[in-house]
Amino acid sequence: MSSHRDAPPHSGEASAAGPTQSNFEFADAKFARTSITGPSPSSRATDLKRIGRIGALAVALGVGAAIAAVPGVAFADTAEGGSPESSAERSQESSSGTEAAPPQHRSAREKPADRDDKPSPPTRRGATRTAATEAASGRDRPTRDTESPASGVGESAVTSDGDDRQPAEQSVATTTTTLRSATSSSSQPAGVPDSPAQESVLLAASASIGRPNEARTAIPSPAARSAQTSVLTEAPQQASSTAADDADAQDRDVVIDADSLTVSRPSNGTTYTDPTASGGTALLLHRNATASTTVTLPEFTSLVIRAKGDQYRGAPEMRVSVNGKVVSKVAVTATSWTDYTVPFSGPAGTYTLSVAFTNDRYSRRNGDRNLRLDTVTVVSAVVDPEPPTPPSTGSPGYFEGADWLWKPIATNPVLATNSATWVNYLAAPDKLRIANLYDYSVALVSASEITSSTPRYDVAFTEPWGSDPFGNTTVPIPLGTKVPPGSDGHVAILDPTTGLAYGIWQAKYNSSTNTWSGSWGGMTDLDGDGIDQSGSATAAAIARYAGVVTAAELSAAIAANTGINHALAFSTDLAGPDFVYPAAKSDGQNWAGVAVPIPEGYRIQLDPSIDVDAIPGMTPGERVIAKTLQTHGAYVVDQGSARMAFAFELLDDATSTSPGSVWVDAGFAWDYYDMNAIPWSQLRVLAPTSVSV
Template sequence: MAYAERASLARKPFPWRRHTLALLLFGAAVVLWFSPSLYNPIARAPAPAQASPPTSLAALAPNSWSARLQTVEPPGTAHVQILRDGRVIDDFRVRRAGQLVYDDYLLWPATTYRYEVRAVDSAGQSVRDESVELTTPPQLGSFPRLYGESSFWNRPIDADAAVDPNSAAMVSRALARYAAGSSLATTDDWGRPIAYASSVSMPYSVGCTKYDCMSSVVFRIPRYAQPNSGSDHHLAAYNSKTDAWSSGGRYVTASNGWGAMCTSPYRCNGAVAAGFAAFGGVVRPEEIAQGHIDHALFVTDPYTRKGYAACPATHTDGISNDSAAIPEGARIQLDPAFNVNAQPWPRWEKIIAHALQTYGGYVGDTGGTLGFVGEARLDRGYDAWSLAGIPPVPALASLPWSQFRVLQLVRC
C-alpha cells in the first residue's frame, strides 16, 4: 500500500468539500481596475458620476490545452463562479470590482467549449451572468512537461548506463512474475488527478498528521479539484504563478520532481512511498495523442525491498527482505534492442514501450499489481483517455517484462 500523509482542509464560508489531499500548485493573475473620480477645483463643479465598467466576457485559447477568460466585474460583486460546459470549475470571493483574468487548463485540442461567468453581490443577488464560446487549436509541438529539464524524470537513459549485478533476479521475481496483471492505471481510483489553481482560487489551510506539523500551510485549490477515490486519495494542485506544488502529502515541492523540503540525501516521507512528487512520471492523454512520452514513468510493483531506498528515492514502504525484491527508487529499462515497431500492439502500447526504452521507469510505490500510473479522469470533466485511443482497461501483459533490466542501484 502506498504511503500517503493525510491533509485536511479548513472549512471556508463557501461550499467547499473537505479533501484528503496530495497537492501540487499552479495559477493565473488578478489585475485590479479602478477609475479615479474627476474634480475641477476651479469651477467647483461636483464630480461626475462614475460610469459602470463594461462587463463583456472575452475568451482566447493561447494553445491547445488552455483558455484565458478576461472580464470586468461590476461594482458590488462579492463572489464569482466560473463554469465550463455547465460544470463549475471555480468559485471564489471578489474583494473589489475590476478586471479579472482567469486561465483554465485540461482542455482538449480542436474542441469547442462554452464558458459562463456568474457574479453575485454580498446578499447573493445576481449582478451578472455572461457566456462565451471558444475553440482550442490543434496541438502544435510537444505537450509541456511539468518538471524542469534537469529533473531525473526528464533525463534520457545514457547509452552506456550500467546494469545492476542483481538485475536478472529482480526482473524475474519482481517484474516478469507479475506480468499477467500489469496495466496502465487511468481510473479515478488509481490514476492521479491534477488540478490547475489560479491566484483567485480559494485558499485552504492544510492540516497535518505526520511530519513537521508545527508550521501551517495554505494552498489555493480550484473548485473542480477532487482527489482520487482509491486508498491514497492523491491530488496534485498546480499553480503556474508560483511554480510550486504539493501533492500526496504535506510538502511544497520544486520543479525537479523532489520535495523542496525533502531532497536527496535526506530521508523523510513525501507525496508517495518513495518520497517523489505525486505527479512525477504520470502518463497523460495528450502524450499518447501526440505519439511520444518524453519522461520516465512511475512504476508500482507488488514485490518491493524492505528498508532499502535507491536514489533518487528518499523513503520506502517496501515489504520483503528478499534481495530479489526491487527497491523503491530503482530505474528499470526495456531492452533498447527490442524491436517495438515489429510487434502487433496497438499504437498506445508502442508509445509506452518506446518511452520505457528511452527514459525507463522509477519504482515509486508498493502496489497490488505491476504497472504504470496515468492521469485520472475525474478532474477534467470528460474522458480524455478515450479521445487519445486508450481502452477502459489498458492491459500491458504483452510487454516483454522478462526483457527489462534494472540499472545500477545506488542506496540513498
C-alpha cells in the first residue's frame, strides 16, 4: 500500500639454589668453546691459562662441577625430547632460550643427504668462528650476548651455522639472551621442574656452548620474578598481552604475537611482513630453532597455534612445549594460516611456552622446508558472559514460523548485485530517513489485550479488489482503539481466540453506528510465517504487525543496550514494481525516479563491525535502531514519500505535538524524527532468498 501520500512536506521519512653467579666470573666462559675438530694451535697458550682457572673453580665448586668446564665434555642427554636431563641444563635453557637438538642434527664433519647439492662451508653449526674469520667470510651473523646479572660481565661470541642459505626475509635483528636466576617455589604450577642443583650452576651457564635438548624451563614464582635484575643490551620484546599487565586478562584469552617470541638461535628466525598475518607481521623459522616466551596466564584449557609451512619433501614439524614439557608434535601441512589446537590445560600461573621447528630440510635447487608462526593463543577457562539481550519469554508469541523476521543475519551474507547502487540512493544526503511515530505509525493490538469481553466487528472493506479478505471472521477491537491520523490509518490485531492476525489499511471507526471499516486488509495465521494468506495489509503482503517497533521492546533494548530481536519494516520512494521473498507482491512505482528501483522484499543491513556506542550524538532510540539494523536488518514492505520510513507503534499518549512519552524519552522528540546520527552510508543490501530461511 502506498504510504505518506499526505505527509507534510517537511516530514518525508638464581638465582638457583646454591652459589649465585656473583661468586665467580663467567667472563672467560667463551674459552670453554672449542671447535668440534679440536683446538687450534693458536689457542694452546690460552688453554694453559684455562687450566689455572679450572683449578680455582674446582676449589669453589667441587671437582665434578669444574670438570664440566673442560673442553670436549659432552652432555649425557642428546635424545630428541622427553628423556630426563640435568636440572642445570633446564635452568640454562630457560634463560637462554636454546632449543632442543633435533634428531637430524648435523656435525661439522657431516654432509647431510638432504643437502647433498650444497657445498659444505669451512665450519658447520656449532663450530667456533672468530670475529676476524666472520668478517673475512663477508657474512654478518647475529650476535647473542649472555651476561651475568650479578656481575655485569658477559661474553660476546659470534657463531655461524655454516649454512650458505639465507632467509627469505632479511630483517633479523640482533637478539640478546639474558641468564635468569630462579628459586624454588611451592606456588609454582604443576609440571614446573625443580631449580638446578648447586653444583650444576657452571654447567648451566655454559649450556649454550653444547647442544642441549629441548628447553625445560624452571618458572620462578611471581615474587622471585619481580626481584630479578636483568642486564640487557636490548630489552626483549614482551608478549602482546599478559594477565600481569591487565587484570581483565585473567578472564580472557591471551594472544601472543609470534614475532614477539625469543628465538633460541636468532640467526635461524626472521620477522617478516605478511598482510595475511595478524598485525601484518609473522615469524619465519627457516632453520631448526625454538621460539619461546614466559608469560603469566589465567586458568586455561588449550593452546591455539596459528601457523603454516613451506613444504619440501614433507611438512615442517612443530613441537609445542609448556614449561619444558612437550605437549604436542604437529606436522604443519597447511600452506595458508591455519589454527592448530593443542588440548593442554593448566591453572593460573606463570608459564614458559615454546614452539620449536625440528625437521628443517633444504636443497639449493629444489626447495626449502620452513615453519611460519603468526600467533599463540592461550584459551582462557573463563567463559565470557553472553551479551545482554532484551527480555524475552523464549517465544515471540506470534509469527513463530517467520524465520526471515526473527532469525539474525548470518555472518558474511551474500550481497545483492545492486547493493552499492541502492545504498548510494538510500544514503543520499538530501533525503530523510525517519521514524513514523504518529501520523503514519501503526496502531497495534496485542494478543494480551484481547479478552472474552472485547467487542468483535465484521469489518467492511470499500475497495473492490476481490472478495472480503476476512470472510465471515469477526475482528476483536478494544473500545477506544486509536487510529493513526495519516492517510494510511494502519491497525493490526493479534487474536488468540481464532489464532489469526489481522491488518487493516485506512481503518475507520464510526462511533454513531459502532462499526469498523477499511479500504483493504490482510489476514494470516497468528503462528504462521508472517505473510498474509488472505488479502494484504501492506503492499508486499507482509503482515502489518510484523517488523513494527513497539514501545515495550524499545524500552527493554535501551535498558539492555542492545537492538530489538526482530527485523524492522520500512517504506521507501525507491520501491519498484518487482518483488522478492518474503514479499508476495509490490505496488512500487519508483516515485524517486531512480535508474534502478529496489524491489519490495529486499533486506538491508548496517555494517555489523561498526561500534555504534562510539558514535557521538546518537539518541538512545537511534542506538537501538542501529544495533537492530546490524543484527536483524529491515525489509522494504511498501512505497512511501520518504527515502526510508520505519514503522513504529502508535502510543496511547501520542498527540499532534508529541509522539508519546516513550519515544520522547528515547530521544525521538517529534513525529518524523530524522535519525541522521545513524551511518546510513554503511548500509548494505542483502541478496534475497527464494524460499523461507
